[in-house]
């Protein structure tokens with residue numbers, strides 16, 4: 001039976017290198033300029049056309065955060081880890097290739113089932129660890145590799161080369177790691193010398209799960225107790241999964257935040273991981289359901305970890321008709337099936353404290369806010385500027401090109417909803433979420449919306465176009 005969800009109810013929900021065992025598809029090969037992410041692409045554009053209601057039921061692809069972690073911890077562990085529902089996006093496949101380069105074996109069993117056989121540690125790889133477009137993959141792999149006495153060079157595509165790595169490597173250096181930067185310090189490529197780590201106490205200045213996770217994964221192989229204090233909580237998938245792999249992780253709740261403590265020297269043991277559906281991906285078909293007249297879209301198997309559901313809380317405050325059914329626990333996470341029906345939305349002020357629980361969702365929130373009555377104020381989101389692109393800048397530019405009134409601030413932006421003209425070609429700067437957000441917008445705009453570099457969508461959401469077409473959306 002379906003029950004209505006409210007913001008309140010969501011908030012309470014709760015050395016030897018082996019040959020790779022699989023020929024993984026290559027990551028999107030991108031030109032590597034000296035700096036910046038703005039690279040021309042010859043890939044055909046993709047256009048979304050309005051006028052067709054979206055109706056039907058789909059399944060959310062596997063969660064990207066959990067998929068990266070399952071592969072990495074499976075490789076650090078001793079024995080076999082079976083993963084069900086792994087996201088087969090380019091970012092995650094880059095991590096699969098990376099852990100193979102570090103000595104683990106990764107087998108595709110069919111469907112989205114994978115088996116990782118870990119050696120209980122990482123070995124020095126023969127080649128460069130290419131993390132593709134994946135900030136999460138790069139930062140978590142650097143953290144986990146740091147604990148072992150190995151040398152490894154990390155690199156990525158043009159976008160990843162422009163993203164700050166110092167936010168992780170500064171702390172890993174305090175733990176005893178050594179990093180050589182071949183270009184600008186703090187930007188990939190970088191060569192790590194790992195091993196002989198000691199624990200640190202780290203207090204987060206930004207609510208970043210990537211930073212927390214890199215330190216905890218390094219702390220597993222450090223002497224002493226590593227602690228990470230988060231005044232604002234970030235997604236806790238690493239803590240949950242470390243426990244599933246047999247580690248003891250202590251969490252002390254302190255006000256709105258918490259302190260996470262991990263004793264070094266704990267071995268990980270292979271386990272099974274059921275990857276729930278990614279709320280960050282489910283957001284796109286659900287958004288189309290909300291803004292395209294006549295639509296009703298149901299997405300099944302969506303993870304409802306309260307540190308990931310800020311977007312759904314915000315949409316409900318905007319008046320969205322969102323319902324949840326079949327709440328259950330799967331793979332240690334709350335999961336449910338969410339239905340979005342076309343709704344008359346109104347603008348809201350998004351609480352700044354919610355930013356960490358929806359940091360990847362502001363682009364699609366902004367797209368839906370373009371159809372809401374009044375202003376939607378999104379502040380305290382400076383972190384958006386250091387994602388796959390400067391997402392504040394890109395959304396401001398893209399929405400304005402589509403005739404939407406947007407005010408830009410240094411750490412936020414304000415969208416005033418109304419008539420969305422569309423009729424533009426939007427530059428996406430290699431950013432999958434910028435591309436998908438504008439395509440969803442185009443399904444409800446007055447005129448079609450086109451995006452460049454649509455191949456980047458496969459980093460997080462392979463099958464996005466086919467899924468939207470299957471629901472009745474005209475994208476092609």
Ligand code: S3P
Pocket residue numbers: 064065066136207208209210211213234235359360383
């Ligand atoms: C992620 C954390 C977030 C998010 C990213 C995935 C993770 O980054 O933007 O897409 O899996 O830990 P930050 O932790 O740096 O905010």
